[in-house]
Amino acid sequence: MTDVDLRDPGLSEAGYPAERVSLVDLLDRVLAGGVVVTGEITLTIADVDLVVISLRALLTSVSALVEPQPKGDR
Amino acid sequence: MSQAGQAAPAGQRVRYRLDADDDPQAAERGLAALVLTIVELLRQLMERQALRRVEDGTVTDEQAERLGYTLMRLEERMGELLDEFGLEWEDLNIDLGPLGPLLDDHRA
Amino acid sequence: MSERYLPGGRPPGSPEEGVWAYGITASDRVAEPGGAPDLSWLTGVGGAVRTVTCSGLTVLVSDVSLAEFGEAALREHLEDLEWLDEVARVHHYVVEAAARLFPLLPVRLATVYSGEAALCAALADHHDELLGALRRVGGRVEWGVKAYAAAEQAEAAVSPAAGEPGPGLAYLRRRRDQLAAGREARAAAVSGARAVHAGLAGKAAAAVVRPPQSAQLSKVRLPMLLNAAYLLDASDGTSFTAAVAAEATAHPELRIELTGPWPPYSFAGGDDDGR
Numbered sequence: 001m002t003d004v005d006l007r008d009p010g011l012s013e014a015g016y017p018a019e020r021v022s023l024v025d026l027l028d029r030v031l032a033g034g035v036v037v038t039g040e041i042t043l044t045i046a047d048v049d050l051v052v053i054s055l056r057a058l059l060t061s062v063s064a065l066v067e068p069q070p071k072g073d074r
Numbered sequence: 075m076s077q078a079g080q081a082a083p084a085g086q087r088v089r090y091r092l093d094a095d096d097d098p099q100a101a102e103r104g105l106a107a108l109v110l111t112i113v114e115l116l117r118q119l120m121e122r123q124a125l126r127r128v129e130d131g132t133v134t135d136e137q138a139e140r141l142g143y144t145l146m147r148l149e150e151r152m153g154e155l156l157d158e159f160g161l162e163w164e165d166l167n168i169d170l171g172p173l174g175p176l177l178d179d180h181r182a
Numbered sequence: 183m184s185e186r187y188l189p190g191g192r193p194p195g196s197p198e199e200g201v202w203a204y205g206i207t208a209s210d211r212v213a214e215p216g217g218a219p220d221l222s223w224l225t226g227v228g229g230a231v232r233t234v235t236c237s238g239l240t241v242l243v244s245d246v247s248l249a250e251f252g253e254a255a256l257r258e259h260l261e262d263l264e265w266l267d268e269v270a271r272v273h274h275y276v277v278e279a280a281a282r283l284f285p286l287l288p289v290r291l292a293t294v295y296s297g298e299a300a301l302c303a304a305l306a307d308h309h310d311e312l313l314g315a316l317r318r319v320g321g322r323v324e325w326g327v328k329a330y331a332a333a334e335q336a337e338a339a340v341s342p343a344a345g346e347p348g349p350g351l352a353y354l355r356r357r358r359d360q361l362a363a364g365r366e367a368r369a370a371a372v373s374g375a376r377a378v379h380a381g382l383a384g385k386a387a388a389a390v391v392r393p394p395q396s397a398q399l400s401k402v403r404l405p406m407l408l409n410a411a412y413l414l415d416a417s418d419g420t421s422f423t424a425a426v427a428a429e430a431t432a433h434p435e436l437r438i439e440l441t442g443p444w445p446p447y448s449f450a451g452g453d454d455d456g457r
Contacts (some may be wrong), residue, residue, distance in 0.1 A: 023263075024396070027266065029274075029433070029448060032448075033290065033448040034313070035289055035290065035315060037312065038308075
């Protein structure tokens, strides 16, 4: 274990202060990235072993959400 | 008007969320932005076609002058409509997802 | 090593329960005495975070109710930006915290198995690929670079051309010049973005280009010309950020944004391109 405070949202390698990551940058990564490990066995409990939504398709429908822009919010 | 709970297949639904509960003005402005975006699209298409015809030399100077003047007045009128609804030129657009925005930058 | 069951979670294996996966590591990284990380402080999606180990791989998971995280429920939730915002951040928080402890292969959001047996079967099927992926990205970080066409310069003053008698013709001439200038500026920005990507990719272990982000979500009005991720050793952060700053200086026609370091989501493999 290192001495880094694991609860610290983070000073990066380069000493960047922790910032709240933007949702779009986050979704870009967690929805289209990350590994998907599928399996062969089908259990009787559920119809599918693995629930993985095709998130590219959903991202299109999500991104079409039009949110009204409050004036001056740019 | 939130849209939770609908079961249409993913990717086949475009949602417009007008938060009428929070701000009726915003809903009206959102609707106006949509309508004016279409109007502006038509205006830009007409303008580009006019420019092509002027370049091709298929219109007389007099016709070109009238075309240009009409388009100029249309642009002014669009600016007035935007002011009336409290919108900026940058508010006019529709994001077509992978196809990008519907309109190019206003001044491009 | 049998799975550790942390207090506060639900008993695994109930019919309505599934298993939400965050990330995968090689179990020998966590098996040495004292090496098993204390995850009791981590709260993830649906509750406590625990580990499941099989086939030499250890997966960080939470037990989740299929009523909320089963396929049908997820389809609805994933169209709810507020739900997505919260769940994605929690998922990312767990991934990021774990990636500080040991090399971690991030798992895609909303990967839910019907139970540990299904998870272990999947791990057994893909054991070699997963170890390969871990070797490739484990301990490395991802930096994101986005480039936009910079806001256009103020219009040059229009000097009335000789021989343009009318305001209509003057207007048309002005619009034609503006459109031409806009096209040229756009072409310069596009080629600039390509050059930036080529330069940065040369400094990274791997690079991937993604489609531009939705302007509705990003709230940026400028056209996005580059949305790329670069895989780097954790120790290369300073030199890479300096390289990005140098590219930004060299390309005033672009607005360049850097995010990171991230866990290596974009290089974990398993996206639809089959990387």
